[in-house]
Amino acid sequence: MFKLHIVDWSNRLMYQDHLERHFRIRHEIYVLGRKWQQIERPVPLEIDAFDTRDAIYLLGIDDAGNLVGGSRLVPTTKPHLLSDVFPMLVRGAPPRDVDLYEWTRFFVMPSLRMTGRSSQPAGVVLCGLLEACLRLGIGRLSVVCEDFWPARLEQLGWSVTRLGEALDHPDGRIVALLIQISAAALQATRLSYGLGDGSVLARAD
Template sequence: MVVRIQVVTWAERRKFRLKLERYFRIRYDIYVRRRQWRALARPINIEMDAFDTEHAVYLLALDSLGKIVGGSRLVPTLQPHLLGNVFPELAPAGPPRAPDIFEWTRFFISPALHRSGRSSPIAGILLCGVLEVARKLGIRQISVVCESFWPKRLRAFGWSITELGEVLQHEDGDVIALLIDVTPEAIANTRRVYGIREPILAEAATTA
């Protein structure tokens, strides 16, 4: 399956209106219906939160037919974001905030593409995509609130991460806050682990 990462900003929301609507509907299916995050439930089958603003940058993983098979989101930490406004206790020294630090949230793979007991190739493409988009945007580090198993997994990919605090027992699962260095080495290692040799970003694929 050929998959590329399409980056969508606020300025491009009209051009990608249908794709974004589908993206939010998939988020609803995953986080509300499947994971039972009831706090996110809405009268319509679209999952949007307080951080889906004009500052958000969306990463849509699209197959060769333009179907969304995964997605993620980056939000500048100088704006309201999950760690700073909802889980500040996960970073006792204070949530990191800087123009070149963004928060990474809403990472998902289409449920139909999940592989029991092993990571989906789509996950590798999205992980590379997050880092490559971050470097393209001049982002030095990304913070994330994630499940407690992620630090071990990301370190296995060669990512340089800092745990900002202890694991928090939460009703939706144990979570921890991380600060991740965006480096060429992390991109190269993740590509190697997943055997990725082709361009990840959609615009790079068209010019390669």
Template sequence: MVRMQVVTWANKKQYRNLLERYFRIRYDIYVKRRQWRAVARPINIEMDAFDTEHAVYLMALDSADKLVGGSRLIPTLQPHLLGNVFPQLAPGGPPRAADIFEWTRFFISPALRSRGRSSPVAGVVLCGVLEVARALGIRQISVVCESFWPRRLRDLGWTIAELGDVFQHDDGDIIALLIDVTPEAIASTRRAYGIHEPILAEASIPG
């Protein structure tokens, strides 16, 4: 059973080793495999300008407490990717509110990825993102993503709005979305991946 653990500024000392592993996996995926040179560092960790005290890290852990996937949420009232790097993706203005967070750095451990089909761990992380958002009182999440994501998320039963047109970027075509965080989206994602119980670990949201 894979569960979702939340790490924030409040409990980061407790999960210091897990956070280090999280950043090293991000380096492996985004710098080594995807060749995102803009986030390369002299050491083998990947951190960007939004890895601050405001970040909420989502860690998917297997039964042996091994990190198998992850993601990140950033308050939109703080600096974030859509608002500060890609505002052109939302011509009407990047959405900002206390109950809107940005979703970034979705990943699955490379060893668990399946060519040609979605990894079961992807479903765990997707459910976890929504469950954590609901637990934190987040109404909507914005995201800058590859252009194939809108169809994929709609197929899962998510309600999304495209904030602008597809933008041709050096790393691939991208688009900005605004996603409603709803119980219905959680339920439909669980059905799609055969998940029968909550992903969020008990008492995993720091006080």
């Protein structure tokens, strides 16, 4: 399997090659694979306005050094997708707080996916997300996602609140969610994916 590495501005130089690969994989998955034309650029890198020095990346790296999965966290006290692009998904103003981060760009490599159900590598990334939030003092996540995600996350034992109505978008039907981070959700997700009690986060250097 693999471990999730927490990468931020302070340690980015240690992961420079993996970050570049991360942006290339995002291009392959979201632009080429899922046809998200609104984020297409002249170079084969998927980098948006929220890939700033404030972003936190969770990079899944296997024992051979290959990048196989990942996610991104952005503080809601700064510009983020829900506040700047999709505020219409929220009843009222998009929520902001110091312990509230936006979760985006979840992926696992296509070769690790399974047809008809979520794969264990996806479970590693989800558990790593929850573990990272608990380690970093992040109490809640907001997310703009496809409208099938709320039911999937609730089945894992996550506490999910819909912030507004779903919206038909050129890239699919989307909805905004607020997710509560808890040790109980982490344990339930571990059980769902058969991951045991061991941490999926890489040891901090």
